[in-house]
Amino acid sequence: MQLSELTPERRLATIGGLGRAFLVTGTDLQQVLEQLAIALTASLCDGCSILLTPASGVSLAVTRRKTGSPDEAIAGTDRVHAMPFPRSDLVHGTVAVTRNRGSAPFDSDDLETVTACVEYASLAIESALRFEADRLCQARSGHFQKQVLGIVGHDLRAPLGSIVVGTELLEMDVKDDPGAMSVLKRIDTSVVRMRRMIDQLLDLTRARLGDGIPISRxxxxxxxxxxxxxxxxxxxxxxxxxxxxxxxxxxxxxxxxxxxxxxxxxxxxxxxxxxxxxxxxxxxxxxxxxxxxxxxxxxxxxxxxxxxxxxxxxxxxxxxxxxxxxxxxxxxxxxxxxxxxxxxxxxxxx
Missing domain, CATH: 3.30.565.10 (Histidine kinase-like ATPase, C-terminal domain)
Structure with missing residues (x-):
């Protein structure tokens, strides 16, 4: 098929196929670019070069030529077209498409279809970047919660242990003093309550982290x-x-x-x-x-x-x-x- 013979149905099929491909690529940015290049060179151009520079991360590049297409010089500005990815806080980059001398120049319908594919890819890239950002945020949050769990488990329990030992020693010295013994008993009761609260907080954190409360059968x-x-x-x-x-x-x-x-x-x-x-x-x-x-x-x-x-x-x-x-x-x-x-x-x- 000559590139000049593309029908509206064929153009829509190209965009639809690209969408299905993005469902498979998931959050793999390199694969998103590869699928975009494959879709463009399958029916819309003879060659394609894509450069992506995410707002955070490493730049990615993909170059692809139609199967059997000669690596020849491009003659005339109607056979090469470059466009940026749509303006976004997350996605920066450029897509360049080319046609060889034997193919018809790009017309307005061709460029509209290429633009639609690039916009589609931009949405897939943004979705992947946001998903990855959310995953990292959740990982950091989980790490922070585990740190708090350690602090509660160690830094709060250790002082309580010292209080228990201290009250036991004092009880030995004041066992004949009812007033002092009453105060120490209240301290013991408060320590038991605090330990119970700490244990509940530990269990709540374990349950909320997603690992659940550990059991040993x-x-x-x-x-x-x-x-x-x-x-x-x-x-x-x-x-x-x-x-x-x-x-x-x-x-x-x-x-x-x-x-x-x-x-x-x-x-x-x-x-x-x-x-x-x-x-x-x-x-x-x-x-x-x-x-x-x-x-x-x-x-x-x-x-x-x-x-x-x-x-x-x-x-x-x-x-x-x-x-x-x-x-x-x-x-x-x-x-x-x-x-x-x-x-x-x-x-x-x-």
């Missing part, structure tokens, strides 16, 4: 684990009875993390359940999956459906949290849900 018996958690919680309150029912279930779970999740859910039930009303933890299996159901009587009015649907999101508290939120950051149920998800399970509230 081992053969675990559920009944002794739940009984142990109940015993720990019973030491902090005496008005509510915690009771576990159901047969023991053995599985491969992370006992520490699973115990943390159960403790978080039960702590929430203790905070928002009716004072003195029993809390029942039921163990069962449904279609081969272990289930843990916590039954408690709510303190006041039922939780609204819209709040119930978001109960396991970060910092989602009930209507009475002003009175009951002094011991944490509102992350307990969210962390419990993330731990259960890490085990391949799910958690809901009704």
């Amino acid at each position: 081992t053969k675990t018996q559920l009944l002794p684990l739940v009984t142990s958690v109940i015993g720990e919680l019973a030491m902090t309150q005496s008005t509510t009875k915690l009771e576990v029912v159901g047969a023991d279930i053995t599985g491969v779970w992370d006992p520490d993390r699973l115990g943390q999740a159960i403790s978080n859910v039960l702590t929430n039930a203790l905070q928002y359940g009716r004072e003195g009303a029993p809390i029942v933890i039921e163990l069962d299996t449904i279609e081969g999956a272990a289930t843990i159901t916590v039954h408690n009587t709510i303190r006041d009015e039922p939780i609204p459906p819209d709040v119930l649907a978001r109960l396991f999101e970060p910092d989602r508290r009930g209507v009475h949290d002003v009175r009951h939120s002094k011991s944490g950051l509102g992350l307990g149920l969210y962390i419990a849900a993330e731990i259960i998800r890490a085990h391949g399970g799910s958690i809901t509230a009704v």
Whole structure:
């Protein structure tokens, strides 16, 4: 086919084919330029040279001649045409197309089609550059978050360890002084709260980084684990009875993390359940999956459906949290849900 015989349908097919090629190249800038050169030399010109200088990055160049086209001198300005990429903050460069002596000169339709292809390529290049910029930004953000995770895990925990050691030494010296012992006990309680908050922040950061909360599976018996958690919680309150029912279930779970999740859910039930009303933890299996159901009587009015649907999101508290939120950051149920998800399970509230 002579270049002068291009029909409107053929020109549209060239532009459409270029678009499909860009879907394959993705963010590879060199391949974007290669596909542009291939499309232009296939039907619109005998030779093509492209120079791209991104606003940030290394310059790229592509030169291509039509298959079988002689490397001959160009005669006349109607057989060479150069155009810049459309003005952009991200893309700078030039595209030059040529026709040999045996081909017809460029006409206005030819140049419009070449311009359309160049504009199409410019959009693909901008998209690739923006995607790469976003990826680098996310990578830097993730690196920063991991640095903060290390700071929280080490630089905040270390001083707390010193406080614990210091209070233990002071307790030995003032054990006969009730007033001083009372102050030290309050310090111990505050340290426990701070450690809990730091642990919650660490777990929140792990979950939000996308890696999820890490677990280490081992053969675990559920009944002794739940009984142990109940015993720990019973030491902090005496008005509510915690009771576990159901047969023991053995599985491969992370006992520490699973115990943390159960403790978080039960702590929430203790905070928002009716004072003195029993809390029942039921163990069962449904279609081969272990289930843990916590039954408690709510303190006041039922939780609204819209709040119930978001109960396991970060910092989602009930209507009475002003009175009951002094011991944490509102992350307990969210962390419990993330731990259960890490085990391949799910958690809901009704």
